[in-house]
Amino acid sequence: MNGRAEWNAQRAQAIIDGNRHLRGALLPILHALQEEFGCIDEAAVPMLARSMNLSRADVHGVISFYHDFRRERPGRHTIKVCRAEACQASGCDSLIGHIERSLGVEMHGTTDDGAFTLEPVFCLGNCALGPAAMIDGDLHGRVTPARFDALVAETLASENPQ
Ligand code: FES
Known part of the structure; x- marks a missing residue:
């Protein structure tokens, strides 16, 4: 299903915090963010980097490596x-x-x-x-x-x- 919620930084941080204990947490978090918002908002990148002790380039690299992740909201x-x-x-x-x-x-x-x-x-x-x-x-x-x-x-x- 396409995520329909508008971008919300607090909600995104809650998703990150709720999943970051997982092993290899970045991928499940990215999937959860896309499920919620329909895409990976650019504003999520610094939040992910800070929360997971990664560089922004690392986060961008993972998002662009997997074609499943969208940078823009999908159609209806x-x-x-x-x-x-x-x-x-x-x-x-x-x-x-x-x-x-x-x-x-x-x-x-x-x-x-x-x-x-x-x-x-x-x-x-x-x-x-x-x-x-x-x-x-x-x-x-x-x-x-x-x-x-x-x-x-x-x-x-x-x-x-x-
Ligand atoms: S459904 Fe197209 S190859 Fe399997």
Whole structure:
């Protein structure tokens, strides 16, 4: 699920303090911050460095090494498209081309209207039913361009139920 809370330094410090006793605490803390706020706010970096006795460069290095961590708030909906081998064999590249053209956004990007963030993943565990995609945590198989367009329309329609 996308974190929706606005950035809040006190809340962020509580998350850091609540997890920093863990072994290898930086990664779980980063995941928890992203879960709460939807991204790793720049303001979290000095807080993490101070709390964990690291340099800011160390913290930045870890954030940029792992592609899971976002620096900006995501769109209202997250679309993950599988790029792993089985889905490649069933045509995910042309599906991705369609998605990027139809949404007007590239992988890792967010549409201008803030509706969708597009992310690649490597296997959704649905290999027999590729190409596979996940929208807001719901898994879809055999996603054709037409089916993708229908899923996007359904997702938008669900924002304003009649
Ligand atoms: S390879 Fe795409 S779901 Fe496994």
